[in-house]
Amino acid sequence: MTAFPCKPVVLVALALLAGVAVAQAQSTVADGRKLAFDRGKGNCLTCHVIKGGDLPGSIGPELKDLKAKYPDRSELTAIIFDETKRNPQTMMPPFGRNRILTEQEIGAIVDFLQTL
Amino acid sequence: MRTRAALLLGSLSAALVAFALTSPRVVAADKIDPVADAKAFQNFFFQKFPNVKHEDFVNGPYSMNADMKRQWQEKEEFPPYEFALDAGKEMFATPFKNGKTYADCFPNGGIGIRQDYPYFDTKEGKVVTLELALNRCRAANGEAPYSYVKDEMASLTAYMAFTSRGKLMDIEIPDDPRALEAFENGKRYFYTRRGQMNFSCASCHVQSPGERIRAEILAPALGILNAMPIYRSEWSGMGTISRRFVTCNSQTRAVPLEPQSDEYRDVEYFLSYVANGLPIAGPGARP
Numbered sequence: 409m410t411a412f413p414c415k416p417v418v419l420v421a422l423a424l425l426a427g428v429a430v431a432q433a434q435s436t437v438a439d440g441r442k443l444a445f446d447r448g449k450g451n452c453l454t455c456h457v458i459k460g461g462d463l464p465g466s467i468g469p470e471l472k473d474l475k476a477k478y479p480d481r482s483e484l485t486a487i488i489f490d491e492t493k494r495n496p497q498t499m500m501p502p503f504g505r506n507r508i509l510t511e512q513e514i515g516a517i518v519d520f521l522q523t524l
Numbered sequence: 525m526r527t528r529a530a531l532l533l534g535s536l537s538a539a540l541v542a543f544a545l546t547s548p549r550v551v552a553a554d555k556i557d558p559v560a561d562a563k564a565f566q567n568f569f570f571q572k573f574p575n576v577k578h579e580d581f582v583n584g585p586y587s588m589n590a591d592m593k594r595q596w597q598e599k600e601e602f603p604p605y606e607f608a609l610d611a612g613k614e615m616f617a618t619p620f621k622n623g624k625t626y627a628d629c630f631p632n633g634g635i636g637i638r639q640d641y642p643y644f645d646t647k648e649g650k651v652v653t654l655e656l657a658l659n660r661c662r663a664a665n666g667e668a669p670y671s672y673v674k675d676e677m678a679s680l681t682a683y684m685a686f687t688s689r690g691k692l693m694d695i696e697i698p699d700d701p702r703a704l705e706a707f708e709n710g711k712r713y714f715y716t717r718r719g720q721m722n723f724s725c726a727s728c729h730v731q732s733p734g735e736r737i738r739a740e741i742l743a744p745a746l747g748i749l750n751a752m753p754i755y756r757s758e759w760s761g762m763g764t765i766s767r768r769f770v771t772c773n774s775q776t777r778a779v780p781l782e783p784q785s786d787e788y789r790d791v792e793y794f795l796s797y798v799a800n801g802l803p804i805a806g807p808g809a810r811p
Contacts, residue, residue, distance in 0.1 A: 454737045466736040492722070499732060501721040508720055 440520025443513055450509060450517050455499070459524055467499055474521045484518045556704040558697050558797055561711065565798040569746040573734070582750035582805040584743035588734035592741060596809065605682055605755040605807040608762045612683030615676065620665040626680070629661035638681075638688035638804050642793050643696065644703040651706050651789040654681055655764055672783035673770065678753040678762035678807075685752065685806030693750060693804065695797040710794030713787050714745075719778025725791070740811060747799045749792065751808030758811065765792055 443450040445461055453461040457470040478484045487494070489504030503509040509517070569581060576587050586593040603609075616634065619625050627633035631640075641654035652660075658680055659669040670676040697703050717724045728737075729745035736742070752765045763771070766783035769791065773780035781788055 463739045464736075465738050467732050497731075499723070499727050501723070506720045506722060 436516040436519040437523055438520075439513075440516035440518070443509070443517050444520055449513070450503070452517070471521060472524050474524055481518050481522065484521060485514055488514050488517060556708045558704070558707050561707075562798045562800060566746060566801075568730070569733075569744055573744070578801075579803050581744055582747035582799075582802050584748060584751060584808070584810060585741035587744065589741050592811075599809060603755070603807075604757075604809050605753075605762060608679045608682045608753075608755065609686055609807060611676075612679035612681070612686075615680055616683050620662075620667050622665050624665050626658070626661055629657070629664065634684060635687045636691060638685045638806065639691040639694045641695075642789065642796060644698055644700065644706060644793070646698055646700055646703070649702045650786065651710075651793040653765070653784065653789055653792050654684065655766055656784050656789070672764060673767035674759075674761060674763055678764050678767075681753045681764055682762065682807035685804055688804045689806070690803050692801050693747075693796060693799045695793070695800055697797060706790045706793055707797060709787065710790030710792070713791050714794055719773065719776045721776045721778075723776040723778075725772065743810075745795065745798075747802040747805075749795050750799055750802055751805040751810075753806060754808040754810045756810045762807070 440450075441460075444452040444458060447454070452458060452471065453464050455465040455467040457464040457466075457472075459472065474484060478487075487500070488509070490502035491498045491500040492502055501508060504511065504514055566578075569576075570578065573581075573588070580587040583593070583596075586596045616626050627635075631637055638654065641657070642651045644650070645652045655672050655677055658677065659672070662669055670680075697707055714725045717727065726745065728742050729748060733742050733744035749765055752768065753762055754768075755762050759767070759771075764783075766788065769788050770780040770783060
């Protein structure tokens with residue numbers, strides 16, 4: 409009996425939380441997309457074909473099906489952080505190691521890349 | 525005594541033979557060999573782009589893309605560097621306050637000599653570029669130096685390049701350890717990664733020529749200086765070799781050096797030497 413009146417409150421709270429989480433995920437995807445296209449920041453488009461981006465570069469591989477290619481997001485994060493660790497010859501700048509992007513920004517870009 | 529000496533000599537020569545047998549690679553790698561380097565450098569590009577005529581590499585991105593080449597050829601009918609060329613010609617003919625001219629500072633009156641620059645000055649023990657020689661000429665005649673990156677310097681070098689068009693790059697490396705070291709130093713700078721983006725000159729211009737960064741096409745390093753100076757649309761104006769080096773550094777978020785610093789002079793020496801045999805095409809036009 410004592411728990412009964414609380415139930416709707418819990419439900420409402422849960423629904424609110426879920427809503428916030430979805431909104432947050434959407435906003436990081438949007439942020440990530442912005443960073444990926446921004447010349448001063450991620451600038452992924454300079455070297456990679458990305459759906460929705462005009463005049464892409466051709467140095468790196470097209471960014472698509474990344475969730476299938478890298479089911480573990482930490483792998484994608486590591487590539488953006490410092491791809492020279494895996495491939496010393498890579499052209500890809502070490503965005504994390506050289507502080508071009510913050511950890512949070514890299515996270516947002518990974519969120520965006522996983523939607524491609 | 526004699527046997528001991530013979531033994532010593534024997535073991536010494538055995539050691540030498542062993543050394544010679546085991547380490548020829550090491551010895552070869554340690555030796556600075558510009559002739560072999562230039563051959564390997566050129567072959568790399570010739571093999572990577574078998575359809576590009578060798579003399580066409582000096583046209584940079586246009587050698588890599590047919591569409592761009594056509595647009596450029598149309599543009600060449602009214603080339604954007606023309607005003608600089610005309611200005612340079614006039615400046616070149618105008619006497620300094622002391623009555624002398626640029627022609628007095630250069631072999632052959634400065635005409636048709638672009639392909640011989642930069643050269644190694646054995647007296648100074650350093651590389652002397654054309655831009656440097658022009659400002660030294662001014663200083664020697666009591667004139668203030670010009671900025672190395674554009675304007676008058678670009679006009680003068682445009683004219684001097686124009687009178688040398690078609691002549692083959694002909695850089696010499698004299699038998700002087702300092703000249704070899706300058707070449708090697710330039711090569712080292714060219715291949716060393718630097719700056720926030722972690723690019724070397726070679727990342728873009730050896731690893732990725734012909735590839736696009738957004739709408740731009742990366743130029744091959746082979747012959748990249750033969751078309752200097754250039755009118756660059758991105759700059760809305762002319763730029764010298766110095767300007768090219770400085771902007772390459774700053775665009776990759778590395779710290780640019782002073783124009784005509786020793787390292788830039790050495791890079792120019794290296795890049796020009798490995799382009800030996802390719803024609804002078806300056807002044808050029810680039811997007």
